[in-house]
Amino acid sequence: MSLYDIIFYLFAAITVISAYFVVTTRNIVYSAYYLLLTFFGVSGIYVLLGADFIAVVQLVVYVGGILILLLFGVMLTNKITNVQIKTGTIKIAPAAVGVALLAGTLFAGLLNTNWKTFNSEVPVSTTHTLGLILLTQYGVVFELLGILLLIALIGAASMARK
Amino acid sequence: MEVGLNHFLFVSVCLFSLGIFGIITRKNAVMVLMGIELILNSANINFIAFAKYGNFGYQGQIVALFVIILAAAEAAIALAIVLNIYKTFSTVNVDEIDTMKD
Numbered sequence: 001m002s003l004y005d006i007i008f009y010l011f012a013a014i015t016v017i018s019a020y021f022v023v024t025t026r027n028i029v030y031s032a033y034y035l036l037l038t039f040f041g042v043s044g045i046y047v048l049l050g051a052d053f054i055a056v057v058q059l060v061v062y063v064g065g066i067l068i069l070l071l072f073g074v075m076l077t078n079k080i081t082n083v084q085i086k087t088g089t090i091k092i093a094p095a096a097v098g099v100a101l102l103a104g105t106l107f108a109g110l111l112n113t114n115w116k117t118f119n120s121e122v123p124v125s126t127t128h129t130l131g132l133i134l135l136t137q138y139g140v141v142f143e144l145l146g147i148l149l150l151i152a153l154i155g156a157a158s159m160a161r162k
Numbered sequence: 163m164e165v166g167l168n169h170f171l172f173v174s175v176c177l178f179s180l181g182i183f184g185i186i187t188r189k190n191a192v193m194v195l196m197g198i199e200l201i202l203n204s205a206n207i208n209f210i211a212f213a214k215y216g217n218f219g220y221q222g223q224i225v226a227l228f229v230i231i232l233a234a235a236e237a238a239i240a241l242a243i244v245l246n247i248y249k250t251f252s253t254v255n256v257d258e259i260d261t262m263k264d
Contacts, residue, residue, distance in 0.1 A: 008165045016176045019200055023184035028193060035196055038177075042203045045173065049210045051223050054230075058206075061230050066199065066237045073192045073241040077248040090257060095186040103179035110171045117167050118217040129220055130227070138224055145231050152235035159242040 008048050015041030026089075028074045032067060039063050050123030053130050170211035177204035189255040191244045195237065202233045 018037035025031050039062040046055035134142050177200050184197030206226045213222020248254050 005165045008169065012169070012173045015173060016180075019177055019180045022196055022200065023180050023188070023193075028190055031193060031196060035199065038200065038203070042177075042207060045170065045207060046210055049170065049207075049214045051210045051213070051226070054206075054210060054223055054226050057227060057230055061234055062199070062203075065234055069237050069241055070192060070195060070199075073195070073244055076245060077192065077254045089187045090189060092187055095183055099179050099183040099186070102182065103175055106175045106178070107172065110168060110175065115167050115215070117215040126220065126223060130223060133220055134224065134227075141228065145228060149231065149235055152238050156238040156242040159239075160245050 004048065008045070011041045011044035011048065014038075015045065028078075029071070032071050032074060035070070036063060036067055039067065051126060052123075053127045167211055167215040170207060174204040174207040174211070177201070177207070189257055191247065191254040191256050192241075194256060195240050195244075198240075199233065199237070202229055205229060 015038055018034045018041065021034040022031050022038060025034060039058060043055045043058045046052075046058060181197045181200030181204065184200065185194050188194055188197065206229050209222040209226045209229070212218065213220070213226075216222075244254055247259060251259055253259070
């Protein structure tokens, strides 16, 4: 077992175990903190797949942006004085059976598929190439996403202020 | 066992299933959003894994970048909606919100 494999199993274990705690812990704030660990693990998996720029973007956007947003959502929609920070769950048993069936189907599908994989070369730094093709080949999409983010920002601000 | 494409896809399947489980079973709307984030992450792992093992160049990474941007926009809008729901109904439990208007 090489070092690559050991690091992969470490990050995969962090990701899956903390994702399990995200959906099962009753305290929403703890769930948000487990989500931090999940994003961290996924970022490590991106690095192992040779996507260093995406990994950093994942840390910056998810941990620095979305997670803080979710924590503010928790704090603004629960009164601190009444202990409503715990959340209820519904229909655990049928949901668990259904999700187990879904996961089993997906897993059987991916095991029985004969994926044609290519032996990729040694990973190189992707930032330079990504920046180039983002502004040439995908320039229109890039600009559209900028406009979309602006619209989402204005829409969220105006909706939350009402 | 040598780590290959299947291992990454397995992690992705686990994240996707747990995300679906969270969306189905949790009452709090913010928890439903967390489930959606898990599913988006699993999709991103798939994109980047296939980009590496499928010889697709940088397309998979570009699409993963777009998914992250869309997730940020989606989280902002969804939390604004959740705040409005809380103002209107004084609760964010999705099983108690069954009317469009107060």
